[in-house]
Structure formats: C-alpha cells, structure tokens
Amino acid sequence: MEERCRESGLAITVQRRVIIEALSERSDHPSADQLYEAVRGRLRGISRTTVYRVLETLVGIGVVQKISNPEAKARFDADTVRHHHLYCSRCQKIQDLSDPALDTIVLPTAGLGGFAITDFSINFSGLCPACRSFQSP
Numbered sequence: 001m002e003e004r005c006r007e008s009g010l011a012i013t014v015q016r017r018v019i020i021e022a023l024s025e026r027s028d029h030p031s032a033d034q035l036y037e038a039v040r041g042r043l044r045g046i047s048r049t050t051v052y053r054v055l056e057t058l059v060g061i062g063v064v065q066k067i068s069n070p071e072a073k074a075r076f077d078a079d080t081v082r083h084h085h086l087y088c089s090r091c092q093k094i095q096d097l098s099d100p101a102l103d104t105i106v107l108p109t110a111g112l113g114g115f116a117i118t119d120f121s122i123n124f125s126g127l128c129p130a131c132r133s134f135q136s137p
Contacts, residue, residue, distance in 0.1 A: 001020050001024065001058070001063045001064075001078065002017065002020060004061070004062075004063045005020075005058070005061065005063060008061040008062075008063075010057065010061060014043065015043065015046055015050050015054055016054050016057075016058075018039050018042050018043045018046070019035060019039055019051060019054045019055065019058075020058070020078075022035055022038045022039045022042070023035060023055075023064065023076060023078045024078050026038075026078075027095075027096070028093065028094065028095075029067055029075040029076065029077050029085070029094040029095075030075065030076060031073050031074065031075050031076070032048070032051050032052050032055055032074060032076065033048070033073075035051055035055070035076070036048045036051040039051065055074075055076055059076075062080060063078075063080065064076050064077065064078055064080065065077050065079075065080050067085060067094065067121075067123070075094055077096075079096065082103060082119065082120075082121060083096050083097065083098050083121065084096070084097040084098070084099065084102050084121050084122040084123065084124070085097060085121065085122075085123045085124070086123075086124050086126065086128070087123055087124065087125045087126075088125075088126065088127055088128035088131055089125050089126065089127065090127055090128075090131040090134075091128060091130065091131050093128050095128075097122075097124065102122055105120075105122075107120065
C-alpha cells in the first residue's frame with residue numbers, strides 16, 4: 001500500500017504508516033473508530049479526525065475500499081481486489097467471501113439511464129455461526 005501511495009504522489013507520514021499497518025494487520029473490516037482505538041496506543045497524540053481523514057484519502061487513491069453495510073457505519077478493507085462480503089445482522093461482523101461464480105454475474109446494461117457499471121461487489125446479510133448458535137429454535 002505504501003508503494004501505491006507514493007505512486008499517487010502521497011507522502012507516507014507517520015500517521016499514514018501506522019494506520020496502513022493497523023488496517024493491513026486486520027481481516028475484520030474495522031470501522032474508523034476501531035482503527036483509532038488500535039492506533040492511538042502506537043502513536044501518541046493521533047486524533048480520531050486524523051484516522052478518518054487518512055482513511056478517506058486512502059479510499060480516494062484506491063488503496064483501501066469503503067464497504068457499505070446495513071449498520072450505516074463505514075467499514076474499511078485493505079483488500080481492493082474484487083471480492084464479496086458476508087455481514088452478520090446480529091453482531092455486525094463482516095467477513096470476506098470469495099466465490100468465482102459471483103464474479104461471472106452478467107451485469108445489466110439496459111435501463112441504466114446512461115450509467116456505465118465499472119465494478120461491483122455483493123454484500124450478503126445473515127447470521128454468523130456464533131450468532132446462529134445463540135438463536136432460539
């Protein structure tokens with residue numbers, strides 16, 4: 001990610017490096033607040049606002065993707081290769097789903113009002129195994 005930042009003309013500040021490292025170490029698609037909690041112990045004086053700004057900058061240059069989800073909190077993912085997500089509607093856990101069949105879906109071309117689809121990802125909602133085990137019959 002750091003190399004792609006440099007290629008985009010973005011300096012690798014201490015704050016950016018710490019946030020990139022923290023995000024790269026995770027696979028749980030953390031929110032900005034979760035990343036802030038993870039990095040504030042590593043870098044004294046970092047603010048929540050800085051974490052939000054750095055994440056939005058990384059999204060803007062395409063090295064991080066922002067994932068939409070029903071809880072309406074932005075969640076972030078360092079993996080920008082097309083993949084899909086499973087979202088637990090009870091505990092809000094998000095996990096990756098790689099299924100080649102989903103990547104071959106024929107995209108609509110009619111009725112788009114001139115809109116050209118360039119990429120897609122699919123988010124499935126349901127219950128993770130842990131939450132299913134607590135579900136009453």
